[in-house]
Amino acid sequence: MSNMLPQFVAEALETADRKQIQLAGVGCFAQVIKVADTGLVIKETFDHPVVGNLQPTEKRIYERLGHHPFILRYYGEYCQGNGLPNGLVFEYHRAGTLADNLALSNYPKKRTQWPLQAAEALRFIHSKNVIHSDFGSHNFLIQEDGTLALADFGGSRIDGTPAVVSYSTRYERPFSGSDDLDSTEIDDLFALGTLIYEISVGQNFY
Numbered sequence: 001m002s003n004m005l006p007q008f009v010a011e012a013l014e015t016a017d018r019k020q021i022q023l024a025g026v027g028c029f030a031q032v033i034k035v036a037d038t039g040l041v042i043k044e045t046f047d048h049p050v051v052g053n054l055q056p057t058e059k060r061i062y063e064r065l066g067h068h069p070f071i072l073r074y075y076g077e078y079c080q081g082n083g084l085p086n087g088l089v090f091e092y093h094r095a096g097t098l099a100d101n102l103a104l105s106n107y108p109k110k111r112t113q114w115p116l117q118a119a120e121a122l123r124f125i126h127s128k129n130v131i132h133s134d135f136g137s138h139n140f141l142i143q144e145d146g147t148l149a150l151a152d153f154g155g156s157r158i159d160g161t162p163a164v165v166s167y168s169t170r171y172e173r174p175f176s177g178s179d180d181l182d183s184t185e186i187d188d189l190f191a192l193g194t195l196i197y198e199i200s201v202g203q204n205f206y
Contacts, residue, residue, distance in 0.1 A: 004076050004077075005075055005076040005077075005078065005089060006075055006076070009040065009075045009076070009089060012035075012038040012039075012040060013035060013038065013040065013042075013078060013080070013084060013089070014080070014082070016035045016036040016038050016084070017036045018083040018084070020035075020036035020037065021033055021034070021035055021036065021083075021084065022034045024041055024092070028048070029045060029046055029048055029054050029154055029155070029164075030043050030044060030045040030046060030054070030055075030087075030154060031043075031044050031046075031085075032044075033084070033085055033087075034092055035084065035092075038092075039091065039092050040075070040089055040090070040091065040092055041089070041090050041091075041092045042078055042084060042085050042086075042087045042088070042089055042090075043055075043058075043087045043088045043089075043090060044085035044086065044087040045058070045087060045088075045154065054154035054155060054164060055087065055088060055154070057153070057154065057155075057156070057158065057161070057164075058088060058152075058153045058154040058156075059077060059088060060158060061130055061153040061156055061158050062074035062088070062153065064128050064130070064158070065124070065125065065128055065130070068121070068124055069147065070117045070118075070120055070121040070124070070147065070148055070149060070150060071121060071124070071125070071149060071150050071151075072090055072091065072141060072149040072150065072151035073090060073091035073149070074088065074089070074090055075089040075090065075091070076088075076089055077089070090151070091149075093141040093142060093143055093144065093149065094144075095141070095142040095143075095144075096141070096142065097137065097138055097139070097140060097141055097142070098114070098137040098138075098140040098141070098142060098148060098195075098199075099136070099137040099138040099140075101142055102137060102198055102199070102202055102203055102204070103202050103203075104201075104202035105202075107142070107146050109146075110146035110147070111199060113147070114148055114199050115195075115196045115199055115200075117147055117148045118140065118148055118150070118192060118195055118196070118199075119192060119196075121148065121149075121150040122135065122150075122188055122189070122192055125150070126185050126188070129158060129159050129160075130153070130156055130157065130158050131156060131157040131158075131163065131183050131184065131185060131187075131188055132150070132153065132156050132188050132191075133155055133156050133157055133163035133164075133165055133166065133167070133183040133187070133188070134152065134155060134156070134165045134166070134167060134168070134171075135150075135167070135171060135188050135191035135192060135195070136167070136168060136170075136171045136191055136194070136195060137195055137198055137199075137204075138168070139151050139152045140195075157182075157183060162182060163182065163183050166183065167183070167187065167191055170194060170204060170205045170206055171190070171191035171194050171195070171205075172187075172190075172191075173186065173187050173190040173191075
């Protein structure tokens with residue numbers, strides 16, 4: 001069954017051409033499937049041998065965050081099967097990630113607002129007691145209007161639960177004094193500073 005999806009989303013998924021389903025991305029814990037020309041993707045989470053399935057945590061976080069202009073739009077959970085993977089349903093953004101578009105020649109007018117948008121996204125999730133734990137250009141998508149949308153909360157912390165992921169090296173706070181995954185707001189903020197540098201100069205920090 002479709003788990004409380006908006007009607008237009010449920011109908012789009014049910015009528016989508018199964019021959020036009022494409023792999024949009026894959027990682028250690030999940031893969032993202034683009035569903036034809038619906039403007040939707042389904043994130044199918046794997047059963048990882050160490051951390052298990054991260055979908056319940058990600059679903060809980062997106063449901064708490066609700067709609068925000070700089071958070072990836074979440075529509076609900078798809079459980080119908082019927083030729084499509086089961087998973088969480090999101091809006092599709094064809095421009096890809098901010099990491100794919102760091103060069104200064106990309107979005108020259110829009111990028112001046114990206115630092116504020118990233119900071120607002122981070123402020124908002126922290127106000128909801130969520131710590132991203134993998135904040136960076138690879139987890140921001142560029143929306144159709146050129147604004148940013150923060151994504152991928154599968155390994156994040158909520159209400160003090162342990163994180164399952166950690167920051168990539170260039171976003172990690174040096175000498176944090178801990179080898180565990182108990183990331184804090186300070187760690188997210190350090191990653192934000194690195195991200196702002198990258199946006200400003202058009203390339204990775206190092």
